[in-house]
Structure formats: C-alpha cells, structure tokens
Amino acid sequence: MTDHQDDLISEADQADARTIWAFHQMGHELQPCSAAITLGSLDLGVAATTADLYHAGMFPVVVFTGDTSDATKERFPRGEAVHYREHAISLGVPDEAILLEPKATNTGQNIGFSREVLERAGIAVSTMLLISMPYMQRRAYATCRKLWPEVQPVCVSQPLSFDEYVSTHDHEKQLIDMLMGDMERVMEYPKRGFAIEQHVPERVRDTFNRLRAHGYDTWLLPA
Incomplete structure (x- = not known):
C-alpha cells in the first residue's frame, strides 16, 4: 500500500x-415513509439529517441502530445509536418518536435488528426511509432489498458533494x-x-x- x-x-x-x-448516490426522490432507519456511523451529521427529515414530516418514527466499531468506539463510546438518539433529541425530535437498536455491528444487522424492533412495536411498514452517510446509500439499499424485500426503501443523506x-x-x-x-x-x-x-x-x-x-x-x- x-x-x-x-x-x-x-x-x-x-x-x-x-x-x-x-x-x-441512489438519487431517490424524497417522500414520506412509514418509518425511518438511521444507520449508525462516525458521522453525527446523519442524526442531524434525521432530525431535519422528522421536522419535515417525512416519517412518524425512527429506529437509531448501531453498536460501536473500530471507527466509532472513541467518538461514540456508548454506541452509535445511543449518541445519535441524544443528538436528535437535542434537535427537537421527541423521544416517543424514537426506537433504539443498540446491538448491530454491520449493515445486515442494522436492517434485520431494526425490522425486529419495529415489528415488536407493532408498526406496519411498507416504505422505509434509509438515512445514512452519503456513500452508504447504495449498500444500505442493496442490503434492505435482500433482507426485507417486502419494503420499498428510499435512501437519503446530507445533500453534500x-x-x-x-x-x-x-x-x-x-x-x-x-x-x-x-x-x-x-x-x-x-x-x-x-x-x-x-x-x-x-x-x-x-x-x-x-x-x-x-x-x-x-x-x-x-x-
């Protein structure tokens, strides 16, 4: 190297x-969805984007998902989902609109575990807003379509070049x-x-x- x-x-x-x-970038048209999944990462801007989308009425409930990884353990020692949730609440997202999934350590688990959390909460999902870092969109989409084919994912990130x-x-x-x-x-x-x-x-x-x-x-x- x-x-x-x-x-x-x-x-x-x-x-x-x-x-x-x-x-x-998937280039999906933003639209209101049944729920959102916010994929944990090292970028706290993803949580801020989630807050913006909530206030814009794009979803009624969001699952913050993610444990820590080699890339995030120093920045988010209590877990990506936990830190994301706290940041979103500080930006005005009500706690009752948030579900927490703190165990996932890869994208497949992000989707699979979040699906279980939504099912346990009795939330019916037909469309899913997948909120991630910009360069995670395509992988998040492909993973969701594989593991949860009944749901139509809409991928969105901070609109940055x-x-x-x-x-x-x-x-x-x-x-x-x-x-x-x-x-x-x-x-x-x-x-x-x-x-x-x-x-x-x-x-x-x-x-x-x-x-x-x-x-x-x-x-x-x-x-």
Whole structure:
C-alpha cells in the first residue's frame, strides 16, 4: 500500500473518488415513509439529517441502530445509536418518536435488528426511509432489498458533494479509503448472500481498480 498524505492526493485520484462518490448516490426522490432507519456511523451529521427529515414530516418514527466499531468506539463510546438518539433529541425530535437498536455491528444487522424492533412495536411498514452517510446509500439499499424485500426503501443523506463532505473531515485519504470499502462491498456482498446484485458500470469498476492500485485499500475486505 502506498503511504499517502492528504496534501499529496492527486487531482486524478480526487476525480476518481468523485466518480465512486456519485455512484454511491441512489438519487431517490424524497417522500414520506412509514418509518425511518438511521444507520449508525462516525458521522453525527446523519442524526442531524434525521432530525431535519422528522421536522419535515417525512416519517412518524425512527429506529437509531448501531453498536460501536473500530471507527466509532472513541467518538461514540456508548454506541452509535445511543449518541445519535441524544443528538436528535437535542434537535427537537421527541423521544416517543424514537426506537433504539443498540446491538448491530454491520449493515445486515442494522436492517434485520431494526425490522425486529419495529415489528415488536407493532408498526406496519411498507416504505422505509434509509438515512445514512452519503456513500452508504447504495449498500444500505442493496442490503434492505435482500433482507426485507417486502419494503420499498428510499435512501437519503446530507445533500453534500464529495468536496463539501471532504471539508467536514480531517483526513481525505481515510474518507477515500472508506468510499472504496463500501464500493467493494456493493460488488462482493451479493456473492455472499448479503445484498442484491446491482449493475456496476465498467468505468466505475475501472475507477475502483485504479484507486486500489494507488493504495486506497485500508477499508477493503480481508483477502
């Protein structure tokens, strides 16, 4: 792996990262849904987006889901879902509109465990707002369609470009690594039965391979 510093990331690598970023966006039209699932991550902006969408009347109840991971254990030591819930409440989301799922450690569990929480609460779901980091949209969609095919997911995130999102992070290299990790999972997880198959254009595969060859591989799957 090439040891990149953020200030050495080439314009070509940044352009390739924008291609991967754009592919992760599902482009769904925002609409009111039966419920929402907010996928825990290291980005507290996802919880803020959830609050905005609640106040806009996009859903009556939300499940915050997520334990901790290597990426989040220092920032969210009590669990992603717990910290997200507290932030959403501070932004005016009523506690009675929130359900908590604090055990999930991967996207499949995020969806599966959240489904169980909603079923136990007696909430009928036909459409689901999936709220995530921008580069998690496609993987979240594919996972939901695999594990909960009866529900129509609508994916939404903070409406930020790659460059805008980079400006909110300390390490651009790490962010590109994470884009790559999600990209690989979009391609590989259907083979493992974790997600539905999605068409990946050849230019996107070529972009992925170039970035991998340039050392953006920290978050790729173990060999």
